[in-house]
Amino acid sequence: MSGQKTVTPDAEGLVASITAAKTRGLPPVHLWNPPFCGDLDMRIARDGTWFYQGTPIGRPGLVKLFSSILKREDGKYFLVTPVEKVGITVDDAPFVAIDFEPDGEGEDQNLTFTTHVGDVAVAGPDHPIRVERDPETGEPSPYILIRANLEALIDRKSFYRLVDLCVHEGEWFGVWSGGQFFGVIPSADLP
Numbered sequence: 001m002s003g004q005k006t007v008t009p010d011a012e013g014l015v016a017s018i019t020a021a022k023t024r025g026l027p028p029v030h031l032w033n034p035p036f037c038g039d040l041d042m043r044i045a046r047d048g049t050w051f052y053q054g055t056p057i058g059r060p061g062l063v064k065l066f067s068s069i070l071k072r073e074d075g076k077y078f079l080v081t082p083v084e085k086v087g088i089t090v091d092d093a094p095f096v097a098i099d100f101e102p103d104g105e106g107e108d109q110n111l112t113f114t115t116h117v118g119d120v121a122v123a124g125p126d127h128p129i130r131v132e133r134d135p136e137t138g139e140p141s142p143y144i145l146i147r148a149n150l151e152a153l154i155d156r157k158s159f160y161r162l163v164d165l166c167v168h169e170g171e172w173f174g175v176w177s178g179g180q181f182f183g184v185i186p187s188a189d190l191p
Contacts, residue, residue, distance in 0.1 A: 032081065034082060040086040043091065067117040092141075093152055096115060100114070100158055102165060109176045113154070123182065129154075166184055173187050
């Protein structure tokens, strides 16, 4: 293989690329389509903890930096820069919504969610809420779309607060935000 260089993805090189490419706000990852360089031994656990080579990444600033270049394509997750794309593993959703603030009431209500990496999104048509239920246990898993095909799992305490704001609309028990109603559970399934 004369003249060919083998590229092995590593976190240090990725950090350097991110830092060089990042501008104010979130980088335009939707515009970047670099070649795939392989998988990186990086995983995001269901609770939002990021791991590199099996070890938790303990620096919140580094996690926030990595989260800013996260992209989802065809159900797979990647960290992308203008020059490289590496695959990572995500156990559930890449983000966790750790809190929300309600403003207004009824159909005029807005719910502003904050994630563990500092993203903020107002639930509505651009940031819908959805609830999946485990087919065996019926246990709910609530999500909100944060950005560009990336969701946040709404943490348990926030979900309980969200349920307190729910009302019955037609056949659903759910919540209003951003002028849209989001069904949480069919009214018939309530005890």
